[in-house]
Amino acid sequence: MLEAFFYFVQQLLNGLTIGSTYALIAIGYTMVYGIVGMINFAHGEVYMIGTYVAFIVIAGLTFLGLESLPFIFLAALLVSMMVAATYGFAIERVAYRPLRGGPRLLALISAIGMSIFLQNFVRLAQGSRDIAMPTLITGGWTFGSPETFEASLSYMQVIIFVVTLITMGALTLFISRSKWGRACRSCSQDLGMTNLLGINTNNIIALTFVVGAALAAVAGLLLGMYYGVVNPYIGFIAGLKAFTAAVLGGIGSIPGAMLGGILLGTTEAMTSAYFSSEYKDVVAFGLLILVLLFRPSGLLGKPEVEKI
Amino acid sequence: MNRPLYPAIFAAVVTLILTSMMLGIQLKTEGINLTLQSASDFTWYSIAGATLAVFLFQLYREPLSNLIKLPELPSLTSILPAGKKGNQLKNLGIAFVIAAALIWPFTDFSNRGAVDLATLTLIYIMLGLGLNIVVGLAGLLDLGYVAFYAVGAYTYALLSLYYDVSFWIALPICGLFAATFGFLLGFPVLRLRGDYLAIVTLGFGEIIRILLLNWTNVTGGPNGISRIPKPDLFGLEFSRRASEGSMTFHEYFGIDYDPSHKVIFLYLLAIVLVLITLFVINRLTRMPIGRAWEALREDEIACRSLGLNPTVVKLTAFTIGASFAGFAGCFFSARQGFISPESFVFIESAIILAIVVLGGMGSQLGIIFAAIILTVLPELAREFQEYRMLMFGLLMVFMMIWRPQGLIPKSRPHIEIATGENAR
Numbered sequence A: 001m002l003e004a005f006f007y008f009v010q011q012l013l014n015g016l017t018i019g020s021t022y023a024l025i026a027i028g029y030t031m032v033y034g035i036v037g038m039i040n041f042a043h044g045e046v047y048m049i050g051t052y053v054a055f056i057v058i059a060g061l062t063f064l065g066l067e068s069l070p071f072i073f074l075a076a077l078l079v080s081m082m083v084a085a086t087y088g089f090a091i092e093r094v095a096y097r098p099l100r101g102g103p104r105l106l107a108l109i110s111a112i113g114m115s116i117f118l119q120n121f122v123r124l125a126q127g128s129r130d131i132a133m134p135t136l137i138t139g140g141w142t143f144g145s146p147e148t149f150e151a152s153l154s155y156m157q158v159i160i161f162v163v164t165l166i167t168m169g170a171l172t173l174f175i176s177r178s179k180w181g182r183a184c185r186s187c188s189q190d191l192g193m194t195n196l197l198g199i200n201t202n203n204i205i206a207l208t209f210v211v212g213a214a215l216a217a218v219a220g221l222l223l224g225m226y227y228g229v230v231n232p233y234i235g236f237i238a239g240l241k242a243f244t245a246a247v248l249g250g251i252g253s254i255p256g257a258m259l260g261g262i263l264l265g266t267t268e269a270m271t272s273a274y275f276s277s278e279y280k281d282v283v284a285f286g287l288l289i290l291v292l293l294f295r296p297s298g299l300l301g302k303p304e305v306e307k308i
Numbered sequence B: 001m002n003r004p005l006y007p008a009i010f011a012a013v014v015t016l017i018l019t020s021m022m023l024g025i026q027l028k029t030e031g032i033n034l035t036l037q038s039a040s041d042f043t044w045y046s047i048a049g050a051t052l053a054v055f056l057f058q059l060y061r062e063p064l065s066n067l068i069k070l071p072e073l074p075s076l077t078s079i080l081p082a083g084k085k086g087n088q089l090k091n092l093g094i095a096f097v098i099a100a101a102l103i104w105p106f107t108d109f110s111n112r113g114a115v116d117l118a119t120l121t122l123i124y125i126m127l128g129l130g131l132n133i134v135v136g137l138a139g140l141l142d143l144g145y146v147a148f149y150a151v152g153a154y155t156y157a158l159l160s161l162y163y164d165v166s167f168w169i170a171l172p173i174c175g176l177f178a179a180t181f182g183f184l185l186g187f188p189v190l191r192l193r194g195d196y197l198a199i200v201t202l203g204f205g206e207i208i209r210i211l212l213l214n215w216t217n218v219t220g221g222p223n224g225i226s227r228i229p230k231p232d233l234f235g236l237e238f239s240r241r242a243s244e245g246s247m248t249f250h251e252y253f254g255i256d257y258d259p260s261h262k263v264i265f266l267y268l269l270a271i272v273l274v275l276i277t278l279f280v281i282n283r284l285t286r287m288p289i290g291r292a293w294e295a296l297r298e299d300e301i302a303c304r305s306l307g308l309n310p311t312v313v314k315l316t317a318f319t320i321g322a323s324f325a326g327f328a329g330c331f332f333s334a335r336q337g338f339i340s341p342e343s344f345v346f347i348e349s350a351i352i353l354a355i356v357v358l359g360g361m362g363s364q365l366g367i368i369f370a371a372i373i374l375t376v377l378p379e380l381a382r383e384f385q386e387y388r389m390l391m392f393g394l395l396m397v398f399m400m401i402w403r404p405q406g407l408i409p410k411s412r413p414h415i416e417i418a419t420g421e422n423a424r
Helices: A002-036 A043-063 A069-099 A104-126 A155-177 A179-189 A191-196 A201-227 A234-249 A254-274 A277-294 B005-024 B041-059 B061-067 B083-106 B112-137 B145-163 B167-189 B194-214 B249-253 B259-286 B288-298 B300-305 B310-336 B346-359 B364-380 B382-402
Strands: A140-144 A150-154 B025-030 B033-038
Touching (some): A002 A201, A043 A104, A043 A201, A043 B005, A104 B005, A104 B025, A104 B194, A104 B346, B005 B025, B005 B041, B083 B259, B145 B310, B167 B310, B259 B310, B259 B364, B346 B364
Antiparallel strands (some): B025 B033
């Protein structure tokens, strides 16, 4: 009985770990959707690039003989956020801005093209094989009885929770308190009106992409260190999952993205544990279809009224 | 001169960051350790060159754009002769092209590899035409089109494996089966807005692939299904030796066995299938349902107020589009003789979409050209193969920006309302 309980707790912890990183990526989707009303299909690839950059920085600093883990971690975090943000900015500038105001289908196809381009760009630049990194942060706490089942909470998982919480808190503050955040919220309500009021909406839209990409890079670093592997194809499925999380929580809503990510991660962990790990993606997409059918506005989203 | 300097520096820095991190430094695993490797000098020079180019371009953008006016791409449709006589000419031209395509494999200009490649191209044409109904005509972005292709392919493979069903009987069943899947998926999701639909179809495509991969005792899982029988011609087989109770093609006609007979037969069969597809779709677009598809793409609200049920109209487009993927899948598995879930990944959907986009959404002629370009080019330039998907991605982005109507845009009968000064 207790054994089953600890098994359940273990799955819950694993689910929360993965789920919080999904939430980080999902915020990028949801912010962009809230303002421009398009799905940034290339967002998953930005996450993948963030992981690569984080690996490069970690490998470089270890090579230079640096020992201090917190410093390496922070440096990797900052550099990967910066590079990913640049990618986010460039993607918006090249692939989406010329199409703004046109039919949605065009922007979406352009986004898919961008995603394919980035994936293959990284594949050609870095090779298509898995690149593994030795675990930097080891150890953790265990609880439960060693004879039957021992649940464990690794330090890496704790770091993922803490970093995610800090990032989310910072984002919430940024959106609700800062001048830029207010401009963002204003843009999501009425882009044209915001423009009339003297705010350069082009800059705000670029900012949205930059912030979303930086958050994806945070997720990239965390998940990269957690799994210890990266290849050019991880972005596709992670992006799809994060989008599912965004829709689950209600697209356009930032708390919704957080909730959706955690719900999705937990569902997946439970599916793998109690049903079959092969079908966890099926369950995730099935969940997406079900949510769209019965509650298209998501759990926390506002129902959208289409204006003519 | 002062004004564009900062944007130019900014753009150059962005380019430098984008390229140097990914191209300049490579990750390498040595044993259990992760090390870095600097790229070749040439790569670094290219990065520097690219950065400089972006800087200069941004700096002199205005004078440059004044200097060089991009030439307008000629509209290919305007070159084609119009009117009744033009139509006769067009029909003659079409007949000529079809005849040439039919005779080509028997001439000296062809070899076995070329005919095989042409068959593959024809499959892509069929898929492009099918997806065109959904994306081009009805304006629904379907990113999981390959799922229906997979359904068709596996239907034939499984039917022949377990029930010994021949190709000709299986062909309509495959189409029907894929259409059923399209209907079942479309029924709930077509109420969704466009971009949701794209993601849901993408998810559906993945679900089908994962199911095929893991349902090992029926589909063979990652090993796929092999030894799928080839189609026969009125019971005549194209193998060296006939199986029990039937005859081979070469025995019947009293000629020597030649493996290229089979290849040519498959090619001709593919042409016939493509012609049927073209014919059916051409007729459909002239029927009320086809008109409804296009009207719905243009304005859903207007359609609804004119009494069209958007869900029903979308559903027909989705179902019919899926059925063509089913036919194509059936032919694909018969041609290949072996199928596995590897053939039905998302990239396949993206290639088909690229064909539709490049050709011009809604334009059948354009799609045929695009399919030929996108399948033959990578084969011709082998070293280009590495960069194929990279090019596809870029192509999709730039086509959307510069020429969203495609290489050969579709000309529609329309009346333009005079505006401004021309209005009387």
